[in-house]
Amino acid sequence: MVQGTVQVTHGGASRWRRRSGEYPTLTAALAAAGDGDVLSIPPGTYRENLVLHHAVTLRGPEDGSGSVRIAPLDGVALTLHASAVVHDLYLEGQDRAAPALLVEDGSPELTDLRVSTHSAAGIEVRGPGARPLVRRCTVENPAGVGIAVLDGGGGVFEECEVVASGQTGFSVRGGGRPRLERCRIHHSTGAGIAVTGEGSGLEALGCEVYEVRGAGVQIAARAAARLTDCAVHRTSADGVTLDTDAVLTLAGCDIHDIPENAVDLRSRSVLTLSRTSVRRFGRNGLSVWDPGTRVDADSCEIHDSTGDYPAVWVSDGASASLDSCRVHDVPDALFVLDRGSSVDVTDSDLSQVRNTAVSVSDGATAQLDDCRVREAATGAWFRDHGSGGTLAGCTIEAVQTGVIVTKGADPTLERCTVSSPAEAGFYVSAGGRGTFKACRVTDSAGFGFHILDGCRTTLTRCHTQRCSRGGYEFPEDGPVAEECTSDGSGPRSAAASPPSASASASASAARTAPGDGLTGAPGGVRTVTAARSPAAQPAQAAAASVPRPADPGPAGAAAPDARPSGAVLGQLDALVGLDSVKREVRALTDMIEVGRRRQQAGLKAASVRRHLVFTGSPGTGKTTVARLYGEILASLGVLERGHLVEVSRVDLVGEHIGSTAIRTQEAFDRARGGVLFIDEAYALAPEDSGRDFGREAIDTLVKLMEDHRDAVVVIVAGYTAEMERFLTVNPGVASRFSRTIAFGDYGPGELLRIVEQQAEEHEYRLGEGTAEALLAYFTELPKGPAFGNGRTARQTFESMVERHAGRVAQLSEPSTDELTLLFPADLPTLPAPC
Numbered sequence: 001m002v003q004g005t006v007q008v009t010h011g012g013a014s015r016w017r018r019r020s021g022e023y024p025t026l027t028a029a030l031a032a033a034g035d036g037d038v039l040s041i042p043p044g045t046y047r048e049n050l051v052l053h054h055a056v057t058l059r060g061p062e063d064g065s066g067s068v069r070i071a072p073l074d075g076v077a078l079t080l081h082a083s084a085v086v087h088d089l090y091l092e093g094q095d096r097a098a099p100a101l102l103v104e105d106g107s108p109e110l111t112d113l114r115v116s117t118h119s120a121a122g123i124e125v126r127g128p129g130a131r132p133l134v135r136r137c138t139v140e141n142p143a144g145v146g147i148a149v150l151d152g153g154g155g156v157f158e159e160c161e162v163v164a165s166g167q168t169g170f171s172v173r174g175g176g177r178p179r180l181e182r183c184r185i186h187h188s189t190g191a192g193i194a195v196t197g198e199g200s201g202l203e204a205l206g207c208e209v210y211e212v213r214g215a216g217v218q219i220a221a222r223a224a225a226r227l228t229d230c231a232v233h234r235t236s237a238d239g240v241t242l243d244t245d246a247v248l249t250l251a252g253c254d255i256h257d258i259p260e261n262a263v264d265l266r267s268r269s270v271l272t273l274s275r276t277s278v279r280r281f282g283r284n285g286l287s288v289w290d291p292g293t294r295v296d297a298d299s300c301e302i303h304d305s306t307g308d309y310p311a312v313w314v315s316d317g318a319s320a321s322l323d324s325c326r327v328h329d330v331p332d333a334l335f336v337l338d339r340g341s342s343v344d345v346t347d348s349d350l351s352q353v354r355n356t357a358v359s360v361s362d363g364a365t366a367q368l369d370d371c372r373v374r375e376a377a378t379g380a381w382f383r384d385h386g387s388g389g390t391l392a393g394c395t396i397e398a399v400q401t402g403v404i405v406t407k408g409a410d411p412t413l414e415r416c417t418v419s420s421p422a423e424a425g426f427y428v429s430a431g432g433r434g435t436f437k438a439c440r441v442t443d444s445a446g447f448g449f450h451i452l453d454g455c456r457t458t459l460t461r462c463h464t465q466r467c468s469r470g471g472y473e474f475p476e477d478g479p480v481a482e483e484c485t486s487d488g489s490g491p492r493s494a495a496a497s498p499p500s501a502s503a504s505a506s507a508s509a510a511r512t513a514p515g516d517g518l519t520g521a522p523g524g525v526r527t528v529t530a531a532r533s534p535a536a537q538p539a540q541a542a543a544a545s546v547p548r549p550a551d552p553g554p555a556g557a558a559a560p561d562a563r564p565s566g567a568v569l570g571q572l573d574a575l576v577g578l579d580s581v582k583r584e585v586r587a588l589t590d591m592i593e594v595g596r597r598r599q600q601a602g603l604k605a606a607s608v609r610r611h612l613v614f615t616g617s618p619g620t621g622k623t624t625v626a627r628l629y630g631e632i633l634a635s636l637g638v639l640e641r642g643h644l645v646e647v648s649r650v651d652l653v654g655e656h657i658g659s660t661a662i663r664t665q666e667a668f669d670r671a672r673g674g675v676l677f678i679d680e681a682y683a684l685a686p687e688d689s690g691r692d693f694g695r696e697a698i699d700t701l702v703k704l705m706e707d708h709r710d711a712v713v714v715i716v717a718g719y720t721a722e723m724e725r726f727l728t729v730n731p732g733v734a735s736r737f738s739r740t741i742a743f744g745d746y747g748p749g750e751l752l753r754i755v756e757q758q759a760e761e762h763e764y765r766l767g768e769g770t771a772e773a774l775l776a777y778f779t780e781l782p783k784g785p786a787f788g789n790g791r792t793a794r795q796t797f798e799s800m801v802e803r804h805a806g807r808v809a810q811l812s813e814p815s816t817d818e819l820t821l822l823f824p825a826d827l828p829t830l831p832a833p834c
Contacts, residue, residue, distance in 0.1 A: 005042070008020065008023060008037055027050070030053075034054050035082075038057040038059070040061070042061060042066075043061055044066070049077065051079045052086075054084070056082075057084065058086045058087075067090045068089050068090060071091075076093065076095070076101070077101060079102045080106060081105045081106060083106040083107045086110050087110070087112050089114075091114070091115045091117065093119035096119065096120055096144065097120055099119050099121035099124035100115050100119045100123070103155070105127060108133070110135070115140065119143060121147070122141040122147060122165070123137070123139055128151070134156070134158065136159045138163060139165070143166045144167050145168050145171045146169040147162060147170045148171045148173075149171070149178045150172070150173050150174040151174040151175065153176045154176065155179070156179045157183055158182060160180075161184045162183075164188065166189050168188060168192075168214075168218075169192045171191075172202050173200055175198075175199035176201075178203075180204040181207075185209045186208075186211045188212050190213075192212040194218040197221050199223075203225070203227075204228070205230070206228070206230065208231045209231070209232045213235075215235060216240060219243075221243070221246070224246070225248050226251070227248070227250050230250075236259065239260075239262040239278075240255060241265075244267040246269040251274045255281075256280045257280045261283045265286075267293065269293050269294075270296075273297040273300050274297075276301075278301070279304045280305075283309045288319070288320050294320070299323070305329065309331065310330070311334070312343070314336040315364075320342075320344070321344040321345075322345045328350070328353070334350070335356075336359070337364050338364055342364060342389070346368075347371065349371070349374070352374070356380075358379070359380075360382045360383065360388070363386035366389035366390075372394070373397070378401050378403075380396070382405045383407060387409040391403070395418075396416065397418070397420055398420055401424050404428075404429075406428075408433065409433065409434070412435045413436050413437065415439070418441045420444070423444075423666070426441065426450070426451075428449075428451040435457075436449070441471070443465070443466045444466075444467040444468060445468050446467070446468065447472065447473040448464030449473065449474075450473045451472075451479050457479035458479060461482070461484065462484040568635060580741075580742065580744070581743055585628075585632070589636070592633070610638065611737045612715045617789055619790045620745065622743055630643060633675075639674055639675075643671075643674035645670050647676065651663065653696075664697045664701060674713070677715045682718045682719070682726040702736060705736045745789055748778035754793035754794065764804075764822055766821075769824050773824035803825075803827075807825070
């Protein structure tokens with residue numbers, strides 16, 4: 001064959017009739033070729049637009065002597081209208097309005113092609129008669145679509161790769177229906193795979209979509225697709241999206257490392273998942289929106305969220321079904337909200353959930369059957385009016401609270417067990433309802449069933465066992481409880497006060513086991529009964545059947561374990577510095593003490609608001625004084641216990657609507673009888689708050705402080721300027737606090753005194769010149785934002801002890817003085833000024 005010419009081997013009916021010809025151009029060779037002919041192309045670059053009308057074979061050199069480049073200046077590089085065979089060619093195009101390779105008819109076989117182009121599309125399959133078989137082809141098209149199948153086209157793509165595209169990697173529209181096997185699509189600047197339009201469809205087997213600047217897979221506008229054993233990962237947008245009546249099946253797929261939603265469905269789309277893993281996603285694992293939109297998941301796993309969003313989000317009337325699935329290591333597992341939205345979960349595991357495993361709100365419903373919830377802050381939370389559903393045969397363990405029902409929500413729970421909750425097993429508040437049938441709570445650190453005022457709840461055949469605070473905590477006009485039992489652990493298993501004779505619903509009545517003077521069920525089990533009917537028994541009889549709390553004693557009596565106020569004040573006086581603080585606390589204590597004595601003398605006592613504001617820098621003793629203040633109030637009989645509960649923003653503010661009020665209420669309840677100390681309280685009202693939930697915490701606190709003014713003392717603390725702003729965020733905030741006590745920074749002499757106290761406490765002594773060196777050290781120490789006052793003094797002492805140990809450890813037999821004396825050399829180096 002002459003160099004630079006194209007050889008055509010002409011086929012025929014019999015072998016002896018075959019002949020060959022050589023042509024100067026590809027166009028000329030194709031014009032002479034017919035069905036069955038083979039065109040052998042020598043290496044080189046051909047600036048021709050090739051059109052194949054016959055079933056010919058077009059191939060590059062088989063000896064590896066070079067490559068064949070089809071690179072016209074414009075138009076389509078290669079167009080096929082027949083079932084030709086093409087392999088080992090390099091195609092280039094420059095026309096932004098045309099593809100580099102176009103299949104318009106026939107079933108051509110395209111093998112080992114490399115398409116590197118700046119065209120509208122790298123490969124385009126167009127028309128109902130186009131059904132190519134494309135094997136091991138590579139497409140690189142930074143200017144447009146990688147591969148496009150449209151207008152009824154189809155075909156099979158095996159082991160192909162789209163290495164880069166300026167738009168969608170693989171696009172199907174207009175009724176196209178291709179099949180992809182073991183293909184790779186990556187580094188596209190649009191969706192990895194996009195299937196759009198009624199009648200359009202795609203089937204992919206063993207494919208991978210990754211490193212996509214957009215969605216990984218996009219199905220829209222009544223299109224359908226099925227992906228089997230495929231992987232989608234490392235996208236910049238959602239992993240998989242469905243929109244407007246789209247239908248998608250994912251079987252054995254792996255969707256991971258997605259910064260947004262792993263799978264997002266909208267507008268009546270339907271997704272079916274089986275044996276699919278969804279992991280490491282930044283927003284929702286499954287995000288399901290709009291009426292008619294539905295997800296059906298079977299034997300799937302959703303886990304390892306990297307963001308702060310629920311793993312499964314169902315809203316706006318959508319629905320989701322999970323069967324034999326696992327959801328774990330996520331902030332929240334299932335969130336279903338809005339009227340008409342629903343989830344149906346069967347035989348599934350929800351575990352290692354940082355917040356709420358199942359949240360139902362805004363009129364949505366949830367049905368959980370035989371599911372297991374482990375290691376969550378809240379097992380299930382039915383939040384508000386119209387929200388409900390059923391939990392049947394579920395187990396919840398190792399959670400803060402098992403099930404919460406609030407604000408008129410009305411779920412049904414049957415045969416559910418809550419084990420080892422840190423707080424209540426079942427908690428109903430804020431007008432929640434709920435029906436509990438044959439439910440159990442074991443090993444609760446709080447109550448088994450904790451039901452607050454105004455909650456119309458029904459309990460039937462429920463049982464509690466080994467609950468630290470008691471099996472049941474009911475209000476006076478509370479739930480209906482029938483055939484409920486408790487082992488009697490905890491201080492009580494029923495309401496603390498008896499019902500009145502006219503109550504429409506009696507509080508729970510407890511009958512304890514023989515041996516305590518009352519009759520009851522055998523084996524030490526308490527039976528709790530209540531009936532929603534007018535009082536059928538006299539009030540005296542009802543009162544006799546309910547355990548009463550211990551008599552608190554006369555008003556103003558000190559708490560049983562409280563130290564005398566003089567001893568506590570003595571400890572306050574022993575604190576270094578804080579002279580103005582001590583005067584303020586003593587003045588307040590004197591007023592309370594005199595008020596108590598006036599009451600004992602039958603005189604009116606001035607009302608003293610005990611809530612305080614502490615302002616000042618960190619390390620100035622605010623928490624210590626708050627703790628002593630609680631003890632003083634307990635010693636004077638003002639508070640029942642005087643204990644301190646210290647919280648900050650993170651303990652009060654929830655991640656979702658409604659959760660902040662619950663957290664704040666729970667913190668307030670823990671502080672009952674003592675002091676609730678809120679450090680850095682100004683963080684509840686950031687200056688750029690927007691929709692920040694901290695305001696809800698403030699509003700809730702203001703109301704609780706008014707409603708329970710005698711039960712809890714609230715102290716808010718923080719920097720002076722920030723606390724001044726905090727007191728203005730709510731009209732009721734400033735009026736709730738009686739006074740502000742300012743904690744000044746410690747001076748060098750006071751810091752020295754703290755170090756001396758630390759040394760004395762730990763059996764060290766300051767050697768000659770050490771006190772003077774410390775005084776100079778504290779004088780020169782920068783007082784910037786990191787300065788910790790008393791904390792800095794303690795850290796200085798600890799550093800001196802550490803340096804002393806390093807020095808003395810080198811001595812073989814150190815003396816007592818050497819073991820106890822601290823010298824100027826032991827002082828840490830002064831930090832550089834900011």
